[in-house]
Amino acid sequence: MISVVDSVATDTWLFPILKQLLPEDSLRALEPGAGRSLWRAVVDGSLLTDGDVLEALSARTRFRIATDLLVSSQACEAVSERLARKFGILPLAISESTLDIATSNPYDLDCEKTLSFATARTVRMCLAPPDRIQQRIEEVYAPVDRVSKLLDKAARPVIQPVIERHDDTDERVDEKEVERPVIKLVDHIVAEGIAVGASDIHLEAGENGIAVRYRIDGMLKEVMVLPKAVGVPLVSRIKIMSQMDIADRLRPQGGRARVAVNGARVDLRVSTLPASHGEKVVIRILDSRAALRSVEALGLDPVDGPRMQKLLEVREGLILVTGPTGSGKTTTLYAALRLLQHRGVNIITVEDPVEYRIPGIVQVQIHEKAGLTFASALRSVLRQDPDVVLIGEIRDRETAAIAIQASLTGHLVFATLHTNDACSSIIRLTDLGVDSAKLAGALKGVVAQRLIRRLCPACKLVANAGVPRRIVGAIPEDSMIYVPRGCKECSMTGYSGRVAVTEVLVTTPEIERSIASNDPPERLLEAARGSGTRSLWGCGCAQLLAGNTSAQELVRVIEPETSRQHPATQRPAYNSPQRIVYEKLPELAMTKITPGVIELFVVRHNGGDWRVLTLQRAPDGKRPGSWETVYGKVDAREKPEKAAVRELREETGLDPESLYNVTVSSFYLHDSHTIQMCMTFAAFVSDDAEITLSEEHQRFEWLSVDDACDRFTWPREAHALRDAKHLLGRGDAGTVEDVLRIQ
Numbered sequence: 001m002i003s004v005v006d007s008v009a010t011d012t013w014l015f016p017i018l019k020q021l022l023p024e025d026s027l028r029a030l031e032p033g034a035g036r037s038l039w040r041a042v043v044d045g046s047l048l049t050d051g052d053v054l055e056a057l058s059a060r061t062r063f064r065i066a067t068d069l070l071v072s073s074q075a076c077e078a079v080s081e082r083l084a085r086k087f088g089i090l091p092l093a094i095s096e097s098t099l100d101i102a103t104s105n106p107y108d109l110d111c112e113k114t115l116s117f118a119t120a121r122t123v124r125m126c127l128a129p130p131d132r133i134q135q136r137i138e139e140v141y142a143p144v145d146r147v148s149k150l151l152d153k154a155a156r157p158v159i160q161p162v163i164e165r166h167d168d169t170d171e172r173v174d175e176k177e178v179e180r181p182v183i184k185l186v187d188h189i190v191a192e193g194i195a196v197g198a199s200d201i202h203l204e205a206g207e208n209g210i211a212v213r214y215r216i217d218g219m220l221k222e223v224m225v226l227p228k229a230v231g232v233p234l235v236s237r238i239k240i241m242s243q244m245d246i247a248d249r250l251r252p253q254g255g256r257a258r259v260a261v262n263g264a265r266v267d268l269r270v271s272t273l274p275a276s277h278g279e280k281v282v283i284r285i286l287d288s289r290a291a292l293r294s295v296e297a298l299g300l301d302p303v304d305g306p307r308m309q310k311l312l313e314v315r316e317g318l319i320l321v322t323g324p325t326g327s328g329k330t331t332t333l334y335a336a337l338r339l340l341q342h343r344g345v346n347i348i349t350v351e352d353p354v355e356y357r358i359p360g361i362v363q364v365q366i367h368e369k370a371g372l373t374f375a376s377a378l379r380s381v382l383r384q385d386p387d388v389v390l391i392g393e394i395r396d397r398e399t400a401a402i403a404i405q406a407s408l409t410g411h412l413v414f415a416t417l418h419t420n421d422a423c424s425s426i427i428r429l430t431d432l433g434v435d436s437a438k439l440a441g442a443l444k445g446v447v448a449q450r451l452i453r454r455l456c457p458a459c460k461l462v463a464n465a466g467v468p469r470r471i472v473g474a475i476p477e478d479s480m481i482y483v484p485r486g487c488k489e490c491s492m493t494g495y496s497g498r499v500a501v502t503e504v505l506v507t508t509p510e511i512e513r514s515i516a517s518n519d520p521p522e523r524l525l526e527a528a529r530g531s532g533t534r535s536l537w538g539c540g541c542a543q544l545l546a547g548n549t550s551a552q553e554l555v556r557v558i559e560p561e562t563s564r565q566h567p568a569t570q571r572p573a574y575n576s577p578q579r580i581v582y583e584k585l586p587e588l589a590m591t592k593i594t595p596g597v598i599e600l601f602v603v604r605h606n607g608g609d610w611r612v613l614t615l616q617r618a619p620d621g622k623r624p625g626s627w628e629t630v631y632g633k634v635d636a637r638e639k640p641e642k643a644a645v646r647e648l649r650e651e652t653g654l655d656p657e658s659l660y661n662v663t664v665s666s667f668y669l670h671d672s673h674t675i676q677m678c679m680t681f682a683a684f685v686s687d688d689a690e691i692t693l694s695e696e697h698q699r700f701e702w703l704s705v706d707d708a709c710d711r712f713t714w715p716r717e718a719h720a721l722r723d724a725k726h727l728l729g730r731g732d733a734g735t736v737e738d739v740l741r742i743q
Contacts, residue, residue, distance in 0.1 A: 013107045014038045017056050022047055039104065039130055050129035057106070058127055066092070066102045066126040069136045073208055073225075075099065078119050081141040087111035090133050090140070098122050104130040182233045185226075186241070187259075190268070190283065192223070194261050196491075199285055199326070203238075205231050205278030217453045217498050218326065231278045238281055242270040250274055256353075269353065286355050300502060301542055302668035302675055303534055307504040308447065312336055317444035318407040322419045328451050328500055329416050330355055333390060336414065337361060345387035350377045352392050366392070374399040382406055391415040397433040404434055407442040421536060422446040422505040423524045426515055440516035448503040450536060452549050452557045455482055456490035460547070462663060462723055464736055468551045471560060474541050480663050482547050499548050501540045501558065505533045537561045546666055596676030599717065600630040600644045601662075601724055602654065603684050604702060605731045611702040612721065613652065613691075614711050618698045626713040629721075640679040641742045648683060652700075653692030656683035659742045660733060662724045665716060681742075682724040684731065 015038060019027060026047055042048045054065050075091035078099065084090060089111060090102040099121045103111070112123045189212055193201045198214035210226040226234070239246045242255030257268040269284040300308055311319055319336075321329045334356060337347055341360055352366035352374070362384075364377050374391060375398040381389060382402075394400045394415050407413040419425045425446050430436055460482040467477050475481075484494020505511070505528050514527045529535075534542075538561075540554045602613035617626050632647035634640050641659065648654055662680045691700055703711060705725050709718035727733055733740040 011038050011105060013105070014053075014057075017053070017060060018042060018048075021052060021056055037130070043129075050132070054127050054129065061106045061127075063106050064126050066128045069102055069128060069132065071136070071140050076140055079115065080118075081137075083115065083118065084137050084141065087114070088130060088133055089115070090128070090136050092126070094119070094121065096121075098124050100124050100126065102126050102128040102133055102136075104128060104133060182230070182237050185230070186234065186237045190259060190285075191261060193283070194259075194266055194285055194287060201281075201283040201285065203234065203281040203283075205275060205280065207277065210234065210278075217493075217495055218451060219453070219493075228278075235272065235279050235281055238270060238283070239272070242268070244270070244272065249279055267356075269355070284355075300500065301539065301546070303542065304502045304504045304539060307445075307506055307532075308502075310506055311445040311447070311504070312339055314412060314444045316407065316410050316412050318403060318413045318415065318442045319444055320415055320417055320422075320425050320446045322417045322422065322425045322446060322448045323450060324418060326451070327449055328498075329449070332447065332449065332500075333414055333416070334358065337388070337390060340388055340412075346385060347388040347390070348381050348384060348386045349390035350374055350381060350392060351390070375402060378402045378406070382411070386411060388412045388414070393417070394429070394432075400429055400432045400434050404438050404442045408438060419448070422448045422503045422533065423521060423528055426524060427521055430518065436518050437516050440512040443507055443512075443515065445507055446503075446505040448505075448536060450501045450540075450557050451498040452501055452540065452543065453495035453553050454497045454499045454548055455484055455550060456487065456494055456496040457719060458489040458496075459485040459487035459494065461485050461726060463551070468555075470555060471541070471544075471551055474537070474560065475545060479545055481544055481551060483550050483552075494550075495553070499543060501536055501543060503534065503536045503539065506531065535561060547663075595634055595640055595679060596674075597631065597633050598640050598644045598647065598679045598681060599720065600648055601680070601682045601721055602630060602648065602652065603682060603724075603728075604687050605684055606687065608730065610705050610725060610729075612705060612708040614701050614703055614708050615651070615693070615697040616699045618696055621696055623713070627711045628713060629717060634679075641681065644679075644681040644683070651694045651696060654683075654685050654689050656743070657686060658684045658732075660724075660728055660740045661742060662727060662740070663720055665720070680720045680724070682728055 015027075018038065022042070039053060042053070043050060057063075058065050069090055069092065071091060072093050075094040078094050079089075079091040079101075087108060087110075088104060092100040092102055094100070099115060099119050101115065101123060103125050104127065105111070106125050106127065112125075115123050189201060189203075193214050196214060196216060198216050199218075200215040202211075202213040202215070202220065204211045204213065205228070208225065209228050210231050211222055212224045212226065213220045213222045215221075235249075236246045238257075239253070239255070241257040243257075244253045244255040252274065253272045255270045257270060259266055259268060267286040269286060271282045271284075273280045273282075321332055323329050337349070337358065341347060341358075346362075347360075348362045348364065350364045350366065354363045354365045357363065364372075364381065366372055366374060366377065374393070374395060378389070378391065378399065379402065389403075389406060389411055391399065391403055391413065394403060394417055403413050403415055417425045417428055419428050423446075425448070426439070426443070429439055461484075463481045463483045467475060467479055467481060486492035486494045490496045507515075508527075508531045511524070511527045511531060514524050519527075536558050540549070540558045543549050544551060544554050604611040604613075612629075614627050614629065617623050617628065619625065630644075630647050630651050632643060632651070634643040638646075641661065644659065645656065648656060660682045662682050664680065665678050666675050667678065668675055693700060701711075705721060709721055712718050712721070727736075727740065
């Protein structure tokens, strides 16, 4: 860093101002050092502060003091780093006629003339301390150094690049090289991406600089913009990590790298593409810690979960997983392989590329230039006595034919296709030339899926506006759905993580006959719906009703179904409580949805200071010792609100002064294969009401909302209580009082 003495002319002009601020003996001590910065001398000697000098200088010159030194990119481009360092100034903003700068020497006429000539604009000055100006010059014109310093101070995950050799030996980067700022900048970008859960990192060169964007939960988010001068060394460093040719900037390249974050290894797949403003780089983060899940961890709902388990019980045949890029196909397939691995079978995969390495499974990487294609690899794989074969993608007729033949000769074959839904996959295979009769005998099922963002449980809100018009008819108009809000937990996005929306088709004799007969898509869809296959839109609506996502996110990812369907295929898109919707597999009969239970929050309002009644279960009953709110079943032909009042009287002996309906949630009873709806209410009672506990509970406490949420055993109760507090915090529901109040 250049010192103030070197970069700023001697400031003897400051002496008259200091005479008004310092005693005479202190001034004499400064006179012998007139060749150095007087400003720095008085501040270092603790005679004055920067603020004291600035105030006196502002009063004398009538220039304002800069409260913050924010620099626009246009001003930074208009004034070169050389001029900024020479005159010790900082360009702040620029317009068509003026240039605003920060300076510690308002009497430097040479500076004013030079900048006015260089920018063809009138120079306007404001005042700032010289050290602060110098610090901002370093930050603005040397961003790589700035990031390097931040990395030394910040408590971020420690990332250590590991270069993989073809002989599988790891060679670490030289320690002297790691100290270079560009290397630290790349490490910072990658470590931040891994820390925030990004799936991809995009580095895009533009007119104003290098934009760094993270893809988080399927959405791109810009996190920083680097100066254009950093572009070439930045890309070169990434190419070195990925073992690509740094001298070739005119052709697309691909490579792999491996980094260690806090001791855990994470694979990176890197791709470069020449563009008009420079090479674009995309880094795919292959974090096996997040991607290698179990089937249970996929989060399939009670309708599609059992159907998926049924497919995985198949011993031979073809199972397809379809969807666009980034829809989670690989995660689903690897979860299935991890389950099958416990059966003691020989599993071989053929992929392009091999994204995640799974111990105990043989994974083959396609190399088309060397003649190793999907078709040729499959022919060799079938000679290796496999029980289960995974094909990364069926791209051509030859690969499809080998996959069908393998599934008909006793192998279990998993494969992916890029199609919109389950039935389209069948049409796609027949278009590739697969014999329809063989396909009918080989195909056991198809899983089509998408990923939609999950609402942040900490901040999601009930949608007071109700169901949007675009999806009216898909779900009941009086349904309670949620909207995103945004908080620190979700980085103000309103969403946290993603959930799978699936369409699981399990072949039946009717579907097999339809495939073998080459029926048109409408007849095939009719057969699928008749077998209980729920559409992607129907699954998405079920996730919406369960409070897992928002209507905006659902419509963004999945095209709403229209009424222009074949009459036989028209079914409600959601799990309607008015009727039995989807027939299950034969052994499960059918899934019912019923209003089964209620939960009731009992509140003393106290002028806005809520006190919530919490009850502890008796030691000789169900869930002994657990804490809960008033909870009970809805009797046959009993309205839920009547059940709420009845349970309140039976368990506490209280009567409500006012009663509100708050929300509704659902849960699956695996014993009876029933989805039960839980209606949530809030009852306000008088402050002096006496409680008479039933035999179900042994004690009670009145707690604040936060304490009650911590006390409740079930997390769902805490979420529902916060919804009630948000809606009824004042003791009424405000503008929607007539909607939520029951009595």
